[in-house]
Amino acid sequence: MKTLILSASPLAEASVTCRLATRLARSLFPDGEHRVVHLAEAGLPPCDGRLEVITEGENSTGYLPALRPVHDAMHWADVVIFASPVHNFTVSALLKNFIDLMVFESHRPSFMGKKALLVATAMGAGQEKLFSYLQEVVHSWGFCVVGRLGAATSMLEEPWYEAKLRAAISRLRTRVLPALAEPRPRVGLRDLIAFRVWRLVVEINRDNTPIDHAYWSERGWLDAEYYFDCRSAAPARWLAGLIAALVRYTIVHRRLRPVT
Ligand SMILES: Cc1cc2nc3c(=O)[nH]c(=O)nc-3n(C[C@H](O)[C@H](O)[C@H](O)COP(=O)(O)O)c2cc1C
Structure with missing residues (x-):
């Protein structure tokens, strides 16, 4: 299984969320091939707000060369893990900018049925709101979200929380693996x-x-x-x-x- 972790923290290598996503990927797919793309290091320009990307096509924009390696890596993967810290109850600005650059995917989706996992960390709260927004976006790109894992960074050092986190990952494993094999996913x-x-x-x-x-x-x-x-x-x-x-x-x- 090939997994791509799309890491959306400005902290890149030092990101707690990326570390959690990597742990999840290794636990779900111990023999898999794992790649990480840090949006902080992808050199993406800010979205310029012009509508040509929708009306004329993504090739009409200047930012496609910068976006292409990330887009290609997502197509390479069997499973894409979107990993974002909660910033003010939503995704990081890096991920929001990426979503804006990818607006053509909502109009002309190309990730039909590709499986996705969502991972978020917050000091305390906001994971649910982030998941709700992000899931809607990636579904409009054609992805099928098969699992979500949210954790509280402030609790990660606590042994009781670590036990609960381990149990959550193990529960995810029992749900995600059959979902990956399902040729006709259930849609709500x-x-x-x-x-x-x-x-x-x-x-x-x-x-x-x-x-x-x-x-x-x-x-x-x-x-x-x-x-x-x-x-x-x-x-x-x-x-x-x-x-x-x-x-x-x-x-x-x-x-x-x-x-x-
Ligand atoms: C700009 C900013 C906004 C944040 N907003 C929230 C928030 O709304 N709720 C929360 O519980 N934690 C919030 N945090 C804390 C981060 O979500 C938390 O530290 C997260 O685990 C960082 O993950 P990372 O290491 O992957 O960047 C915020 C942190 C920053 C820097």
């Missing part, structure tokens, strides 16, 4: 809705972003329930379709309101 309501809303965005913006429309059309996603073959509950699929129809109605019939 939230992700089905997110897919249907993206699908709607692509359909509605056919004239503004024809490259998105062509990309989705070539892959058959404009008629699909999800990016890849998956198991999902029939009521969840129905509800996702209903919500997408309601969103379409508010857009087409000019019912969108300013957010207050």
Whole structure:
């Protein structure tokens, strides 16, 4: 098994989160090949905020040469471990910038069904919020998150906490290994809705972003329930379709309101 740890701490080699992710990778895949990419050392430019990356394609931007090695490393891996410290209850600024540079992946996802793990550390709290945001992002890139591990840095030296951490890693092992072998992962309501809303965005913006429309059309996603073959509950699929129809109605019939 080839794993890539995408380490998002500014502390690079000294990162506690990266150390935890490495421990998890070695525990899950003792015979695997492990690589680490520190975003702090990747030389990525700040996102310039221009929309051409979406409308004209990622090749139209100047930052692709810097991004390419990281993107390629993610494609090389069987499992990508996203490892971020909690900074003010969300991902580090390094990871947020990386996500912004990768916005084309949300429009034209290329990581279909690739497995991901999320690892976060915080002095105290914020791991859940970080996981919720990050999972939504990487799902929109086509990843399938098979496990998450969050730890409290302030407790890592405590023997009782270490025992709990060891138990959590061992529980993850029993869940993650079967999930990696599962050809048709289970997808929940939230992700089905997110897919249907993206699908709607692509359909509605056919004239503004024809490259998105062509990309989705070539892959058959404009008629699909999800990016890849998956198991999902029939009521969840129905509800996702209903919500997408309601969103379409508010857009087409000019019912969108300013957010207050
Ligand atoms: C800018 C900044 C913001 C932080 N925000 C939080 C926070 O919201 N909640 C928290 O519990 N810890 C917070 N911390 C502490 C880090 O999450 C914690 O030290 C983490 O384990 C560092 O991981 P690293 O060694 O991989 O960088 C923050 C630290 C920094 C530097």
